[in-house]
Amino acid sequence: MKKYIFITVIIFITLTSWVLIEEVYFIVPENWPQPVYDFKQNKLTKEKIELGRILFYDPILSKNNKISCASCHSSFGAFAHVDHALSHGIYDSIGTRNVPGLMNLAWQPAFRWDGGIDNLDEFSIMPLTHPKEMGEQMNSIVSKLNQSAFYKSLFFQSYQDSVISKEKLLKSLSQFLLTLVSYNAKYDSVMRKQASFTKQESNGYQIFKANCNVCHQEPLFTNFSFQNNGLPMDSTLNDYGRFLVTQNTVDSFLFKVPTLRNIEYTFPYMHDGRFKKLSEVIKHYNSGIISYSTLSSSLQKKISLTTNDKIDLIAFLMTLSDRTFVFNPDFQFPKQLLTN
Ligand code: HEC
Ligand code: HEC
Missing domain, CATH: 1.10.760.10 (Cytochrome c-like domain)
Structure with missing residues (x-):
């Protein structure tokens, strides 16, 4: 069976240290259409995918530091929320829609049940700032991350720059989301x-x-x-x-x-x-x-x-x-x- 992802290793030397970057190639399963996501403007690397995964599971991204993406998108439910009909977010607020599973997002031209957002890299702003989901402000998230030595070091390993920006945060989340490919049923x-x-x-x-x-x-x-x-x-x-x-x-x-x-x-x-x-x-x-x-x-x-x-x-x-x-x-x- 063909694996959809394989890895090559590229080594970069920066002025201060050696940084190992492992570029990851997104391989389309046999007989599937081409994905619509433009990987050229957000090249997958092992470090960024891992950073995206850590962000996905970290409640630090929410206003009260209690809700993560994974609070609603559970891996064991194919990233849906199996015990809730309607979304259940910050301060126990109930939303108006059911949490969909997350998979094969690289092929999806529009997101949400009504297709209201058509760019995966901008998508995460919605749950991060929605008052019934994670209820936080983008500036405040970026500043919380910039105060964390843990994230400073992870962003440095991924981007060779420890200044954390909104764009890097969103693109890292996309990297993890893009790896959620289900093709082995x-x-x-x-x-x-x-x-x-x-x-x-x-x-x-x-x-x-x-x-x-x-x-x-x-x-x-x-x-x-x-x-x-x-x-x-x-x-x-x-x-x-x-x-x-x-x-x-x-x-x-x-x-x-x-x-x-x-x-x-x-x-x-x-x-x-x-x-x-x-x-x-x-x-x-x-x-x-x-x-x-x-x-x-x-x-x-x-x-x-x-x-x-x-x-x-x-x-x-x-x-x-x-x-x-x-x-x-x-x-x-x-x-x-x-x-x-
Ligand atoms: C005309 C297009 C159309 C056809 C034909 C159709 N569906 Fe659907 N299906 C939809 C749409 C649209 C939704 C989402 C509707 C909503 O949530 O309001 C949906 C939702 C579903 C869901 C729920 C998925 C989820 O994640 O919540 C299942 C299961 C499903 N369909 C199975 C079927 C089966 C089985 C058939 C054939 C008997 C079928 N559908 C035929 C359009 C279609
Ligand atoms: C409070 C629960 C909740 C949290 C927390 C949450 N989501 Fe969601 N997610 C939803 C709901 C509900 C929808 C459907 C929204 C709609 O259609 O209006 C959704 C939809 C999505 C979709 C679109 C899927 C599709 O097929 O259209 C993606 C991608 C997604 N979420 C990623 C994330 C990420 C990344 C985070 C963290 C930054 C996150 N979500 C946090 C509830 C949540």
């Missing part, structure tokens, strides 16, 4: 002809291709478009989705098609976390779709599945679980934070 082994589906999974795959693949397109299991999949509106949250970004009524109740990779781990489901189980999701597509004027054309024809079809479809969705991703020690809590 059973589905992938089957596509590489190293394994085969059971009869049930194989039937589920046919049902998937007939009803779901148009939006949840292989191999990333999303076509990154915005669609209305017919969920009844939650009148408390009143979330108009994509409309909030474009102010165009044809975008009312459209949400970004989420990936289905690791769907076994990223419950609860949908932008508001309304469904706890996959069986509830399948029930929605089979008999719960509400006919809005903006309902996606591909869902206007009724989907009719037998009880066996539903079970087989779930069996197929389980083949998208990637244990090497969810249990990858490189994505977990970094031990440097314990000794800092």
